[in-house]
Amino acid sequence: MSDIQPLMIAGGEFFPGQSGEVEIVAGQLPSGNKVSILAHVFRAYTPGPTVLFLAGIHGDEINGVEIVRRCLDQDIFKNLITGTVIAVPLLNVYGFNNLSRNVHDGKDVNRSFPGTQKGSLASRIAYGLSKNILPHADLVVDFHTGGRGTYNYPQIRYNTDDARAGAAARSFGAPLILSNRPPAKSLRRSAFKHLDLPVLTYEGGENMRYDALSIDVGIAGVKRLLQTQGMLADTPQDKLKPPVLVTASVWVRAGRAGLFQWSKKSGFPVRKGEPLGVIADPRGKLPPKRVLCPRDGFMIGHANAAVVSQGDALFHIGYVTPPPAEAGVAAKE
Ligand SMILES: [Zn+2]
Structure with missing residues:
Protein backbone atom coordinates (compact mmCIF):
# COMPACT_ATOMS: atom_id res chain seq x y z
CA MET A 1 0.00 0.00 0.00
CA GLN A 229 6.24 -5.86 14.74
CA GLY A 230 8.25 -2.60 14.91
CA MET A 231 5.06 -0.62 15.48
CA LEU A 232 5.76 0.63 19.03
CA ALA A 233 9.01 1.84 20.59
CA ASP A 234 10.62 -0.64 22.97
CA THR A 235 9.97 -0.02 26.64
CA PRO A 236 11.28 -2.00 29.60
CA GLN A 237 9.07 -5.01 30.29
CA ASP A 238 9.19 -7.68 32.94
CA LYS A 239 11.53 -10.55 32.02
CA LEU A 240 9.40 -13.52 31.06
CA LYS A 241 9.72 -17.17 31.91
CA PRO A 242 9.65 -19.40 28.83
CA PRO A 243 6.03 -20.27 27.98
CA VAL A 244 4.50 -23.69 28.52
CA LEU A 245 3.88 -25.13 25.04
CA VAL A 246 1.07 -27.62 24.43
CA THR A 247 -0.21 -29.08 21.19
CA ALA A 248 -3.35 -30.93 22.27
CA SER A 249 -5.83 -30.94 25.11
CA VAL A 250 -8.44 -33.14 26.72
CA TRP A 251 -11.37 -32.36 29.03
CA VAL A 252 -11.92 -34.23 32.27
CA ARG A 253 -15.69 -34.50 32.71
CA ALA A 254 -17.94 -35.11 35.70
CA GLY A 255 -18.67 -38.82 36.13
CA ARG A 256 -21.57 -38.01 38.40
CA ALA A 257 -23.72 -34.99 39.25
CA GLY A 258 -23.48 -33.11 42.53
CA LEU A 259 -21.51 -30.45 44.40
CA PHE A 260 -18.09 -29.84 42.87
CA GLN A 261 -14.93 -28.44 44.41
CA TRP A 262 -11.55 -28.37 42.74
CA SER A 263 -8.38 -28.94 44.73
CA LYS A 264 -6.05 -28.20 41.80
CA LYS A 265 -6.54 -25.19 39.57
CA SER A 266 -5.26 -23.89 36.24
CA GLY A 267 -1.68 -22.82 35.70
CA PHE A 268 0.14 -25.85 37.12
CA PRO A 269 1.57 -29.14 35.84
CA VAL A 270 -0.53 -32.21 36.69
CA ARG A 271 0.30 -35.90 36.90
CA LYS A 272 -1.69 -38.97 35.88
CA GLY A 273 -3.69 -40.32 38.83
CA GLU A 274 -3.39 -37.11 40.87
CA PRO A 275 -6.64 -36.00 42.64
CA LEU A 276 -7.93 -32.79 41.03
CA GLY A 277 -11.18 -32.29 42.96
CA VAL A 278 -14.24 -33.97 44.47
CA ILE A 279 -17.92 -34.28 43.62
CA ALA A 280 -20.15 -34.62 46.70
CA ASP A 281 -23.76 -35.76 47.08
CA PRO A 282 -25.84 -32.70 48.14
CA ARG A 283 -28.19 -34.99 50.10
CA GLY A 284 -25.30 -36.26 52.19
CA LYS A 285 -26.05 -39.87 51.33
CA LEU A 286 -23.15 -40.96 49.12
CA PRO A 287 -19.48 -40.45 50.02
CA PRO A 288 -17.64 -37.77 47.98
CA LYS A 289 -16.10 -39.06 44.74
CA ARG A 290 -12.61 -37.94 43.79
CA VAL A 291 -11.86 -36.69 40.27
CA LEU A 292 -8.50 -38.06 39.14
CA CYS A 293 -6.18 -36.70 36.47
CA PRO A 294 -6.21 -38.99 33.39
CA ARG A 295 -2.72 -38.12 32.12
CA ASP A 296 0.40 -36.04 32.66
CA GLY A 297 0.09 -32.48 31.38
CA PHE A 298 -0.56 -28.87 32.31
CA MET A 299 -3.92 -27.59 33.52
CA ILE A 300 -5.02 -24.89 31.10
CA GLY A 301 -8.59 -24.41 32.41
CA HIS A 302 -10.91 -25.48 35.23
CA ALA A 303 -14.58 -25.19 36.22
CA ASN A 304 -15.59 -22.90 39.07
CA ALA A 305 -19.17 -24.19 39.06
CA ALA A 306 -20.41 -25.41 42.46
CA VAL A 307 -23.19 -27.58 41.00
CA VAL A 308 -22.34 -29.91 38.13
CA SER A 309 -24.24 -32.41 35.99
CA GLN A 310 -22.89 -35.65 34.59
CA GLY A 311 -20.60 -34.96 31.67
CA ASP A 312 -19.90 -31.33 32.55
CA ALA A 313 -16.38 -30.19 31.69
CA LEU A 314 -14.34 -29.86 34.91
CA PHE A 315 -10.67 -29.67 33.97
CA HIS A 316 -8.92 -28.89 30.69
CA ILE A 317 -5.55 -30.62 30.48
CA GLY A 318 -3.02 -29.57 27.84
CA TYR A 319 -0.19 -31.86 26.76
CA VAL A 320 2.43 -32.16 24.07
CA THR A 321 2.23 -35.40 22.13
CA PRO A 322 -1.29 -36.17 20.95
CA PRO A 323 -2.32 -39.81 20.80
CA PRO A 324 -3.77 -40.34 17.28
CA ALA A 325 -7.34 -40.84 18.48
CA GLU A 326 -7.42 -37.44 20.16
CA ALA A 327 -5.40 -35.37 17.69
CA GLY A 328 -7.20 -32.41 16.22
CA VAL A 329 -9.92 -32.14 18.87
CA ALA A 330 -10.95 -28.50 18.83
CA ALA A 331 -10.94 -26.67 22.15
CA LYS A 332 -14.00 -24.49 22.72
CA GLU A 333 -13.28 -20.81 22.19
ZN1 LIG B 1 -15.10 -16.97 23.53
Whole structure:
Protein backbone atom coordinates (compact mmCIF):
# COMPACT_ATOMS: atom_id res chain seq x y z
CA MET A 1 0.00 0.00 0.00
CA SER A 2 1.31 3.46 -0.89
CA ASP A 3 1.89 5.58 2.17
CA ILE A 4 -0.24 8.46 0.83
CA GLN A 5 -3.31 6.37 0.10
CA PRO A 6 -6.15 6.64 2.60
CA LEU A 7 -7.28 3.48 4.36
CA MET A 8 -10.97 3.15 3.50
CA ILE A 9 -13.13 1.32 6.04
CA ALA A 10 -16.92 1.35 5.63
CA GLY A 11 -16.96 4.88 4.28
CA GLY A 12 -14.32 6.17 6.73
CA GLU A 13 -11.09 7.61 5.28
CA PHE A 14 -7.88 7.44 7.29
CA PHE A 15 -4.70 9.04 5.92
CA PRO A 16 -1.24 8.38 7.41
CA GLY A 17 -1.04 9.98 10.85
CA GLN A 18 -4.82 10.07 11.22
CA SER A 19 -6.95 8.37 13.85
CA GLY A 20 -10.69 8.09 14.20
CA GLU A 21 -13.68 5.81 14.51
CA VAL A 22 -16.00 4.11 12.12
CA GLU A 23 -19.33 2.44 12.82
CA ILE A 24 -20.45 -0.51 10.69
CA VAL A 25 -24.15 -1.37 10.79
CA ALA A 26 -24.49 -5.16 10.90
CA GLY A 27 -28.18 -5.69 11.61
CA GLN A 28 -31.34 -4.42 13.23
CA LEU A 29 -33.25 -5.36 16.39
CA PRO A 30 -37.04 -5.86 16.41
CA SER A 31 -37.27 -2.47 18.17
CA GLY A 32 -35.68 -0.83 15.14
CA ASN A 33 -32.37 -0.12 16.92
CA LYS A 34 -29.31 -0.86 14.86
CA VAL A 35 -26.71 -3.48 15.79
CA SER A 36 -23.41 -1.92 14.87
CA ILE A 37 -19.67 -2.59 15.13
CA LEU A 38 -17.54 0.31 16.39
CA ALA A 39 -13.94 0.25 15.18
CA HIS A 40 -11.17 2.60 16.32
CA VAL A 41 -8.48 3.21 13.69
CA PHE A 42 -4.95 4.49 14.37
CA ARG A 43 -2.45 5.11 11.55
CA ALA A 44 1.18 6.05 11.99
CA TYR A 45 2.82 8.34 9.41
CA THR A 46 5.20 5.52 8.42
CA PRO A 47 3.79 2.47 6.59
CA GLY A 48 3.82 -0.89 8.34
CA PRO A 49 1.64 -3.84 9.23
CA THR A 50 -2.04 -3.56 10.16
CA VAL A 51 -2.99 -5.35 13.37
CA LEU A 52 -6.59 -5.88 14.47
CA PHE A 53 -7.36 -6.26 18.18
CA LEU A 54 -10.85 -7.69 18.56
CA ALA A 55 -12.91 -8.54 21.67
CA GLY A 56 -16.45 -9.41 22.66
CA ILE A 57 -17.18 -11.82 19.81
CA HIS A 58 -18.79 -13.68 22.72
CA GLY A 59 -20.85 -11.04 24.51
CA ASP A 60 -20.29 -12.32 28.06
CA GLU A 61 -16.48 -12.61 27.82
CA ILE A 62 -15.61 -9.36 29.51
CA ASN A 63 -11.85 -9.57 30.17
CA GLY A 64 -11.09 -9.13 26.47
CA VAL A 65 -13.39 -6.13 26.19
CA GLU A 66 -11.60 -4.63 29.19
CA ILE A 67 -8.13 -5.36 27.72
CA VAL A 68 -8.91 -3.51 24.47
CA ARG A 69 -10.73 -0.72 26.34
CA ARG A 70 -7.73 -0.18 28.65
CA CYS A 71 -5.34 -0.16 25.69
CA LEU A 72 -7.50 2.61 24.20
CA ASP A 73 -7.73 4.42 27.55
CA GLN A 74 -3.95 4.26 28.02
CA ASP A 75 -3.40 5.72 24.52
CA ILE A 76 -1.15 2.77 23.60
CA PHE A 77 -2.24 2.93 19.96
CA LYS A 78 -1.74 6.69 19.72
CA ASN A 79 2.03 6.11 19.97
CA LEU A 80 2.43 3.94 16.88
CA ILE A 81 5.68 4.57 15.01
CA THR A 82 4.72 2.48 11.96
CA GLY A 83 1.65 0.75 10.62
CA THR A 84 -1.99 0.72 11.61
CA VAL A 85 -4.02 -0.62 14.54
CA ILE A 86 -7.72 -1.31 14.26
CA ALA A 87 -9.35 -1.90 17.67
CA VAL A 88 -12.84 -3.38 18.00
CA PRO A 89 -13.48 -3.68 21.75
CA LEU A 90 -16.98 -5.15 21.51
CA LEU A 91 -18.12 -7.08 18.46
CA ASN A 92 -21.25 -8.84 19.77
CA VAL A 93 -23.18 -5.92 21.21
CA TYR A 94 -26.37 -7.98 21.45
CA GLY A 95 -24.71 -10.64 23.61
CA PHE A 96 -23.04 -8.02 25.81
CA ASN A 97 -26.36 -6.28 26.55
CA ASN A 98 -28.00 -9.61 27.36
CA LEU A 99 -25.05 -11.04 29.38
CA SER A 100 -24.93 -13.80 26.80
CA ARG A 101 -22.26 -15.58 24.75
CA ASN A 102 -24.51 -15.72 21.71
CA VAL A 103 -27.23 -13.71 19.96
CA HIS A 104 -31.02 -13.95 20.43
CA ASP A 105 -31.53 -17.22 18.54
CA GLY A 106 -28.66 -19.02 20.25
CA LYS A 107 -26.33 -18.71 17.28
CA ASP A 108 -22.64 -18.23 18.04
CA VAL A 109 -20.89 -15.42 16.12
CA ASN A 110 -17.63 -17.37 16.38
CA ARG A 111 -19.21 -20.31 14.51
CA SER A 112 -20.68 -18.08 11.79
CA PHE A 113 -17.63 -16.92 9.79
CA PRO A 114 -17.20 -15.67 7.16
CA GLY A 115 -20.90 -14.80 7.46
CA THR A 116 -23.45 -13.62 4.93
CA GLN A 117 -25.04 -10.25 4.27
CA LYS A 118 -28.59 -11.57 4.45
CA GLY A 119 -28.12 -14.29 7.07
CA SER A 120 -29.18 -14.40 10.72
CA LEU A 121 -27.82 -11.78 13.13
CA ALA A 122 -24.73 -13.84 14.08
CA SER A 123 -23.92 -14.34 10.41
CA ARG A 124 -24.43 -10.62 9.66
CA ILE A 125 -22.11 -9.58 12.50
CA ALA A 126 -19.47 -12.00 11.18
CA TYR A 127 -20.00 -10.65 7.67
CA GLY A 128 -19.66 -7.03 8.83
CA LEU A 129 -16.21 -7.85 10.21
CA SER A 130 -15.20 -10.13 7.30
CA LYS A 131 -16.16 -7.63 4.61
CA ASN A 132 -15.10 -4.32 6.12
CA ILE A 133 -12.16 -4.97 8.43
CA LEU A 134 -10.45 -8.34 7.98
CA PRO A 135 -9.24 -7.63 4.41
CA HIS A 136 -7.16 -4.73 5.77
CA ALA A 137 -5.47 -6.75 8.53
CA ASP A 138 -2.12 -8.55 8.44
CA LEU A 139 -2.57 -10.06 11.90
CA VAL A 140 -5.52 -10.43 14.30
CA VAL A 141 -5.64 -10.94 18.05
CA ASP A 142 -9.10 -12.14 19.14
CA PHE A 143 -9.69 -11.90 22.92
CA HIS A 144 -11.80 -14.50 24.75
CA THR A 145 -12.37 -15.96 28.23
CA GLY A 146 -13.52 -19.37 29.38
CA GLY A 147 -17.23 -20.10 28.96
CA ARG A 148 -19.83 -20.00 31.73
CA GLY A 149 -18.20 -20.94 35.01
CA THR A 150 -14.95 -22.02 33.36
CA TYR A 151 -11.62 -20.30 34.08
CA ASN A 152 -8.91 -20.30 31.44
CA TYR A 153 -5.30 -19.71 32.45
CA PRO A 154 -3.98 -16.85 30.28
CA GLN A 155 -3.00 -18.42 26.96
CA ILE A 156 -2.54 -17.81 23.26
CA ARG A 157 -3.91 -20.32 20.76
CA TYR A 158 -2.85 -20.45 17.13
CA ASN A 159 -3.35 -22.68 14.10
CA THR A 160 -0.92 -25.59 14.10
CA ASP A 161 -0.16 -25.14 10.38
CA ASP A 162 0.36 -21.35 10.47
CA ALA A 163 4.04 -20.52 11.09
CA ARG A 164 3.45 -16.73 11.05
CA ALA A 165 0.85 -17.09 13.78
CA GLY A 166 3.29 -19.26 15.75
CA ALA A 167 5.95 -16.53 15.66
CA ALA A 168 3.40 -13.86 16.63
CA ALA A 169 2.12 -16.10 19.45
CA ARG A 170 5.60 -16.29 20.97
CA SER A 171 6.04 -12.52 20.71
CA PHE A 172 2.86 -11.94 22.75
CA GLY A 173 4.53 -13.41 25.83
CA ALA A 174 1.56 -15.27 27.37
CA PRO A 175 2.62 -17.91 29.91
CA LEU A 176 0.95 -20.71 27.90
CA ILE A 177 0.74 -21.36 24.16
CA LEU A 178 -1.61 -23.95 22.63
CA SER A 179 -1.23 -24.78 18.96
CA ASN A 180 -4.31 -26.60 17.71
CA ARG A 181 -6.97 -26.72 15.03
CA PRO A 182 -9.74 -24.19 15.67
CA PRO A 183 -13.46 -25.01 15.47
CA ALA A 184 -15.24 -24.98 12.09
CA LYS A 185 -16.52 -21.55 10.97
CA SER A 186 -14.62 -19.82 13.78
CA LEU A 187 -12.92 -16.52 12.98
CA ARG A 188 -9.50 -18.15 13.38
CA ARG A 189 -10.17 -20.98 10.94
CA SER A 190 -12.14 -18.88 8.44
CA ALA A 191 -9.67 -15.97 8.25
CA PHE A 192 -6.76 -18.36 7.64
CA LYS A 193 -8.68 -20.39 5.06
CA HIS A 194 -10.25 -17.55 3.06
CA LEU A 195 -7.82 -14.65 3.57
CA ASP A 196 -4.55 -16.39 4.53
CA LEU A 197 -4.75 -14.16 7.61
CA PRO A 198 -3.04 -15.30 10.85
CA VAL A 199 -5.26 -15.03 13.92
CA LEU A 200 -4.20 -15.44 17.54
CA THR A 201 -6.90 -16.39 20.01
CA TYR A 202 -6.23 -15.08 23.52
CA GLU A 203 -8.04 -16.84 26.35
CA GLY A 204 -7.96 -15.55 29.93
CA GLY A 205 -10.24 -15.84 32.97
CA GLU A 206 -13.93 -16.74 32.93
CA ASN A 207 -17.06 -15.14 31.56
CA MET A 208 -18.73 -12.21 33.37
CA ARG A 209 -15.80 -11.73 35.78
CA TYR A 210 -12.78 -9.52 35.76
CA ASP A 211 -9.53 -11.42 36.21
CA ALA A 212 -6.60 -9.14 36.99
CA LEU A 213 -3.94 -11.63 35.83
CA SER A 214 -5.64 -12.19 32.47
CA ILE A 215 -6.17 -8.47 31.89
CA ASP A 216 -2.56 -7.59 32.79
CA VAL A 217 -1.10 -10.39 30.63
CA GLY A 218 -3.35 -9.29 27.76
CA ILE A 219 -2.30 -5.63 27.86
CA ALA A 220 1.40 -6.50 28.21
CA GLY A 221 0.98 -8.91 25.29
CA VAL A 222 -0.53 -6.23 23.06
CA LYS A 223 2.49 -3.99 23.74
CA ARG A 224 5.04 -6.78 23.20
CA LEU A 225 3.42 -7.89 19.97
CA LEU A 226 3.39 -4.33 18.58
CA GLN A 227 7.02 -3.84 19.62
CA THR A 228 8.02 -7.07 17.88
CA GLN A 229 6.24 -5.86 14.74
CA GLY A 230 8.25 -2.60 14.91
CA MET A 231 5.06 -0.62 15.48
CA LEU A 232 5.76 0.63 19.03
CA ALA A 233 9.01 1.84 20.59
CA ASP A 234 10.62 -0.64 22.97
CA THR A 235 9.97 -0.02 26.64
CA PRO A 236 11.28 -2.00 29.60
CA GLN A 237 9.07 -5.01 30.29
CA ASP A 238 9.19 -7.68 32.94
CA LYS A 239 11.53 -10.55 32.02
CA LEU A 240 9.40 -13.52 31.06
CA LYS A 241 9.72 -17.17 31.91
CA PRO A 242 9.65 -19.40 28.83
CA PRO A 243 6.03 -20.27 27.98
CA VAL A 244 4.50 -23.69 28.52
CA LEU A 245 3.88 -25.13 25.04
CA VAL A 246 1.07 -27.62 24.43
CA THR A 247 -0.21 -29.08 21.19
CA ALA A 248 -3.35 -30.93 22.27
CA SER A 249 -5.83 -30.94 25.11
CA VAL A 250 -8.44 -33.14 26.72
CA TRP A 251 -11.37 -32.36 29.03
CA VAL A 252 -11.92 -34.23 32.27
CA ARG A 253 -15.69 -34.50 32.71
CA ALA A 254 -17.94 -35.11 35.70
CA GLY A 255 -18.67 -38.82 36.13
CA ARG A 256 -21.57 -38.01 38.40
CA ALA A 257 -23.72 -34.99 39.25
CA GLY A 258 -23.48 -33.11 42.53
CA LEU A 259 -21.51 -30.45 44.40
CA PHE A 260 -18.09 -29.84 42.87
CA GLN A 261 -14.93 -28.44 44.41
CA TRP A 262 -11.55 -28.37 42.74
CA SER A 263 -8.38 -28.94 44.73
CA LYS A 264 -6.05 -28.20 41.80
CA LYS A 265 -6.54 -25.19 39.57
CA SER A 266 -5.26 -23.89 36.24
CA GLY A 267 -1.68 -22.82 35.70
CA PHE A 268 0.14 -25.85 37.12
CA PRO A 269 1.57 -29.14 35.84
CA VAL A 270 -0.53 -32.21 36.69
CA ARG A 271 0.30 -35.90 36.90
CA LYS A 272 -1.69 -38.97 35.88
CA GLY A 273 -3.69 -40.32 38.83
CA GLU A 274 -3.39 -37.11 40.87
CA PRO A 275 -6.64 -36.00 42.64
CA LEU A 276 -7.93 -32.79 41.03
CA GLY A 277 -11.18 -32.29 42.96
CA VAL A 278 -14.24 -33.97 44.47
CA ILE A 279 -17.92 -34.28 43.62
CA ALA A 280 -20.15 -34.62 46.70
CA ASP A 281 -23.76 -35.76 47.08
CA PRO A 282 -25.84 -32.70 48.14
CA ARG A 283 -28.19 -34.99 50.10
CA GLY A 284 -25.30 -36.26 52.19
CA LYS A 285 -26.05 -39.87 51.33
CA LEU A 286 -23.15 -40.96 49.12
CA PRO A 287 -19.48 -40.45 50.02
CA PRO A 288 -17.64 -37.77 47.98
CA LYS A 289 -16.10 -39.06 44.74
CA ARG A 290 -12.61 -37.94 43.79
CA VAL A 291 -11.86 -36.69 40.27
CA LEU A 292 -8.50 -38.06 39.14
CA CYS A 293 -6.18 -36.70 36.47
CA PRO A 294 -6.21 -38.99 33.39
CA ARG A 295 -2.72 -38.12 32.12
CA ASP A 296 0.40 -36.04 32.66
CA GLY A 297 0.09 -32.48 31.38
CA PHE A 298 -0.56 -28.87 32.31
CA MET A 299 -3.92 -27.59 33.52
CA ILE A 300 -5.02 -24.89 31.10
CA GLY A 301 -8.59 -24.41 32.41
CA HIS A 302 -10.91 -25.48 35.23
CA ALA A 303 -14.58 -25.19 36.22
CA ASN A 304 -15.59 -22.90 39.07
CA ALA A 305 -19.17 -24.19 39.06
CA ALA A 306 -20.41 -25.41 42.46
CA VAL A 307 -23.19 -27.58 41.00
CA VAL A 308 -22.34 -29.91 38.13
CA SER A 309 -24.24 -32.41 35.99
CA GLN A 310 -22.89 -35.65 34.59
CA GLY A 311 -20.60 -34.96 31.67
CA ASP A 312 -19.90 -31.33 32.55
CA ALA A 313 -16.38 -30.19 31.69
CA LEU A 314 -14.34 -29.86 34.91
CA PHE A 315 -10.67 -29.67 33.97
CA HIS A 316 -8.92 -28.89 30.69
CA ILE A 317 -5.55 -30.62 30.48
CA GLY A 318 -3.02 -29.57 27.84
CA TYR A 319 -0.19 -31.86 26.76
CA VAL A 320 2.43 -32.16 24.07
CA THR A 321 2.23 -35.40 22.13
CA PRO A 322 -1.29 -36.17 20.95
CA PRO A 323 -2.32 -39.81 20.80
CA PRO A 324 -3.77 -40.34 17.28
CA ALA A 325 -7.34 -40.84 18.48
CA GLU A 326 -7.42 -37.44 20.16
CA ALA A 327 -5.40 -35.37 17.69
CA GLY A 328 -7.20 -32.41 16.22
CA VAL A 329 -9.92 -32.14 18.87
CA ALA A 330 -10.95 -28.50 18.83
CA ALA A 331 -10.94 -26.67 22.15
CA LYS A 332 -14.00 -24.49 22.72
CA GLU A 333 -13.28 -20.81 22.19
ZN1 LIG B 1 -15.10 -16.97 23.53
